[in-house]
Every structure is written in C-alpha cells, then in structure tokens.
Amino acid sequence: MMKNFKILFVLMLSLAFFSCKENATSKINTSNLESAKERDAAINLGSAIVEFDKTEYDFGELIEGEIAEGTFKITNKGKVDLIITNAKATCGCTVPEWPKEAIKPGESAPLKFTFNSRGRVGKQSKTITLQTNSEKVNETIRIKGTVVKKS
DSSP states (O other): OHHHHHHHHHHHHHHHHHHTOSOGGGGOOHHHHHHHHHHHHHHTTOOBOEEESOSEEEEEEEETTOEEEEEEEEEEOSSSOBOEEEEEESSTTEEEEOOOSOBOTTOEEEEEEEEEOTTOOEEEEEEEEEEESBTTSEEEEEEEEEEEOOO
C-alpha cells in the first residue's frame, strides 16, 4: 500500500513539474497592464479635499416668519475635481443650493441656503450634510440663531 502511494506521489509531482514549464509572463495581456497603470496613477492623485470659509453660520436673531439667507464658500484643496452629489438639511425649513458643476482643484464655489423661521420660535440649530467625492464623503456645516415671536 505504501509502495503504491509513493509511486502515485512521484507521478503527480512529475506531472506538476512538466506542466508548469510554460513561461507565465507570456500570458500577460499588455493592454490590461497599461489600463491598470493608468488606474493606479489616478488613484495616487488622492481625493478632493473640502475646505469651508466657516463651518457654522450664525444668523443671529430673527422675528418669526422672516427668512435668513447665507452663503458658505467651498474650496477644493485636493488634486482632483470636487463633486457634490447631494446636500440635505436636517429640516424642511432649511434649503441648501449647492454647486452642481465640479469644483476644480484650487477653485471655490458658493453653497447658498435659506432658513424659513415660520413656526420655529426659540434657539435653532440646523445641519446641512453634503455628499461628496472627498475622503470623508460626508461634509457637514451648521446654521444657528434664535427666532423670537412678533411683538
């Protein structure tokens, strides 16, 4: 039994040795290699880096029913275009208007917002979340202030 096992083992080893004679580098598709190099070069550029002129906007005091408007300046500090795919506020009373075009490296664009204070008496703190192609993916900014009743 052991003798048959040894013969079978030598036979399998010989088969593996002779079947692997072919040069593996001859099987590489050079066009795939070039596209992989291009992909890796693009990855090594990094991602977009978002920088805001401020991360919090204080609209101060509003009389209930007034609308606050403001702007955040977004700058792309990265090496690739910054793309903002969406912007959502924590409340329907806050409406962001974000740049739909890509922001080139080193360039800036405004993110405008409106806050409707109707029915919102008291201290207010709202968040706008941007979905981007930055390393963090989600970027957040805040709007705050106080809404007082009409006299």
